[in-house]
Amino acid sequence: MGGGAREAADGAAEEAELPLAGVRVVEFAGGVAAAYCGKLLSDAGADVVQVETDAAAVARGREPLWHYLDEGKRSVAAVDDAESVARLLAWADIAVGAVRPDGTLPGGADLAKVRAEHPRCVLVTISPFGTTGPWAGLPGNDFTLQAWGGSSGRRGDAESGPLAVGGDTTDWASGVVAAVGALGVLLSAADSGRGDHVDVSMLEVATLVFNSFMAVADQLAPEPVPPGPPRLYTELPSVIRTSDGWVGFATNSAPQFRAFAEMVGRPEWADHPEYSRADRRGLHAAELGPEIDAWAQTRTTAQVTEEARRRKIPVAPVGNGRDTPEFDHMRARGSFVRHPGLGFLRPVVPYRIAGLPPRPPREAPERGEHTEAFLREASLDAAGTPVDEAPGDDAAAPLPLDGLRVFDFTSYWAGPCVTQILAWLGADVVKLESTQRPDGTRLSSAYATSGDRPWERAPLFHSVNTGKRGITLDLTRPAGVAVARRLLERCDIFVENYSPRVVERFGLLPDPAERPDLIVARMPAWGLTGPWRDQPGFAQNMEQAAGLAYITGHPDGRPMVPRGVCDPLGGLHAAFAVLAAIRLRRATGVGLRIEAPLMDAALSVTAEQVVDWSARGVLAERRGNRSASAAPQGAYRCGGDGGYLALSVEDDGQWQRLTGLLGHPDWAAPDELASADARHLAHDRLDAWLDTVLSEGDRDRAKTVDRLLRLGVPAAEVVPAERAHDNPQLVARGFFQPIEHDVAGRLALPLFPARWANGDEPRHRSPAPKLGEHNGDVFGGLLGLTAGELAELEETGVIGTRPIGG
Template identity: 25%
Template sequence: MSRPVASLALQHLQVLDLTRVRAGPTCCRVLADFGADVIKIEAPPGVDPNENILGERSSYDNQNLHRNKRSLTLNLKQEAGLALFMKLVATADIVVENFRPDVKDRLGIGYEALAARNPRIILASISGFGQDGPYRKRAGFDQIAQGMGGFMSITGKLGDGPMRAGIALADSSAGLYAALGILVALAEREHSGRGQWVHTSLLEAQIALCDFQAALYLVDGKVPQKAGNDHPYATPMGTVPVADGFINIGVGGDGQWRAFCAAIERPELADHPDYATQPLRQQHRAALMDLLNGIFKTKSGAEWIERMERAGVPSGPIYAMDEVFADPQVRHLGIAQKVSDGRPDIRLVGQPVTLSRTPASLVTPIPEAGEHTDEILREAGLDEAQIAALRAKKVV
């Protein structure tokens, strides 16, 4: 039986997905949505005490993370299970894992072992803190990385305590960086014919996401501070209260500042001695924002956004999630995509990048555990008697 293919872009690749929770599955989701044959390898029922860590298998989170994949149950703690895994490695392109670094070595599936079986294999490893170093064996969770990576120290209002992001920022970004590393390794393999070991961590990914705030310290030696909803180094750029809630505004330079002053019908502010340049506006930010807050409270958000748009000044509403997906531009982009799982109206979050000839798509929901075990084993050359024997021994 031919498998549904989400895209032609990566349909020539096979991925053995040993990951769980979020970072690793995020990486494999990218590959699956662009057509790779991602085989989700999971322990047979009852073997893994944490098998439902993200809730029921059909939950929104699992559906979003594991669409477009096939499922093979395999007990890697049994010798026969490990041998079967290595048989699959021989013809696969990529293995992705997010065990603690010592686990794969203990199982005998580190990069050197995989490469000995298949020199073209690419192993992608995602950990909490890195593959070596003093923290290599520590368990890593997203919020821990947000704290240690500096993000929580620069998020929230000045004077308040640390604040996490409302999403799994370190997890998701580590998964995306791993996918990027895999694609680079695939491109290099076209020349060398050899695979390599790609690895990242939640901690590294979170530090990288801090970007210019991290660079401020590394280059200038300054420790960045919280700025709440204001941009840390540009004013006025942040949230302002309006008659019916809040909106975002963004004034990026002196030209936009002048257009902005005209749009709010306060042209005299353009050359005000406290606000005429960006450094002055930053120096007097508190007074300027107090002034602007009073002005913006006089009209609705829609009125102000229309004025800003006419003036060429960036602005936008601040949506709850239902409003996000009701927005006409979001609907036009089609990032909410349907996938059939017996509920015709289920929608998931699609890939946020479009390829003109080989776009990603959603074709299948999360598979049942072991749904494709027999199919995958037959593809690997096993006959029905061999598959039955593996089941009897609870290897699969």
């Protein structure tokens, strides 16, 4: 065998070992969300065939991003005839694509007809509001969906107004949500023979990843936020200018802020009734900010990060498309690789599998490159495949992960996000805490400080821990470790998101040779290797280091953190990797050991910054609320209550319809602003005009937004984060599900941001567990400990139901 043939054979063997090898995907091209979903599936081993559409030309216009998103896919030219579309869908296990306003897939395929004729196919659609509800088919984009979801309404200041996160983050997040949903149904279809329609709503995605459960916090607050305009807020301390750049902090806990206050020479801040509260000190930026800036500006970024790390304060240098790949940690971990043909840098796959190298970088296809060959292949397959008959209706069909048990050793948000998804899909998830150190969210919320058992009233804990059983064990005691190991023997999956040394110190994980079937997902902030390995890190630090903070903010201002988005993004990417590993284990009996750092997920969704810099020398910068394509775009005063309307004009037709409703600026002839280029040049004057027109009189904001949407112009009310759950579209689709908790009472909690057509969708099947609530069920019922053994564990403090000091 020649060298080239041997290399090809070796590559084929490696790809056969990837967890999604053999899965067939049709991607109806168009937009970042569907393309990123297809990329995730392809990188995990699936054969992805991209069907080119008119919308795909838009994505291809964003080169070199297209070369990154479409690596390794096959490309088929647009097919408009019913026979070709049917051939594609009969070939596919999964079909994914954006939905047109008329409710069809690109190419005109009717959703209902596709479901009826291809019931075994997993159909995944992505649209601004989903395909059901009163807003189905209306326009929306990342900017307006952030306004609806409560993102823009919790960031900014009174002078400059609400501020959206940069980087089209809703699109990237929708792509990974679609991929997770696809695998969830694929696992079920393998047993039932029945696919489903996973209906991804980008509004629900934006509400989930940007809102930080402020709508849940308001339900638990002693005094809910009164109706009114958004309460804009700037986190502090966050991004600070040093003598040579920017550095970012995350002081989510009282000890972290105390250490920060001591570092900047103001230890008394830690005991101040306002400054000590994470939810209040940002209101005092005028007093604290200048002192923090003065301290930092006499030091380099390296000096500040070194001092902060010595004090265990979560910190990171602020990166961007140019600087992030040069950080010593990224270089040591090999976080970026060169594109094989064009040579630009791009991030590696956002998870790593022990013993299995990632799929190597591959070229993106030419448009329609594989049309003839693929249609022949699909025809041959169809000739030898039985007609796709509808599977029987089995109301008792199990959930896809029924029978699997998960050892949940996670805390805060990203890790619990993974295990909640597994619980939604039917797994028995057992969450481990201790009375010495409960989940960090139980005691860190300013909204959980009143009433009986305040540790049972934390909004974030309630939001990401439904459907789980809760136990406590003190792992600093040999007896606690012994019981934990016995539990792990009864589990199929182990998930943790602590710094690497925590799990290693307790010695929980067995050698792979002892448990080759065990799936392990480790989610350290920075990864298991590299110089930052053991440093603390939170979502804000990922946003800072990856560049998301760098492109969020105003051109003349400092970078601003999105405030938590990298937690759910990290959780969703890790959940995707775990679901892929479950599929492989079902086929081979072998589990995978997965490393899914928060940092790697953040690098994936900010890939365009690095790709553009290394390919074209273009550095993405802060734009405020403006867009590189839409113009005008911004948040404008509207109505008499101090509220805002978000508006994004994406094309010339939308501009004509907008001016048909509001009139035309009297300082320009109609044809002067007919093109996007002209509107970009006149953006300052357009902003002033829109502020004036929309704020005059007693204009009804809700009615104005509705009229714009019905005219096909993306628009939104800038909603306070606490009021996001009142949205009529979210209510109609049941995105916030009510559930009763013994202590917290009735809560409406967000679900997975997609609906399943047949109703077997992720649901909250039980409320978040009380601390140690299921000690008896798990230790007695599952592990067989006697009543005497349980009593001894409780008497010695190994288990319990109240935090120490609670």
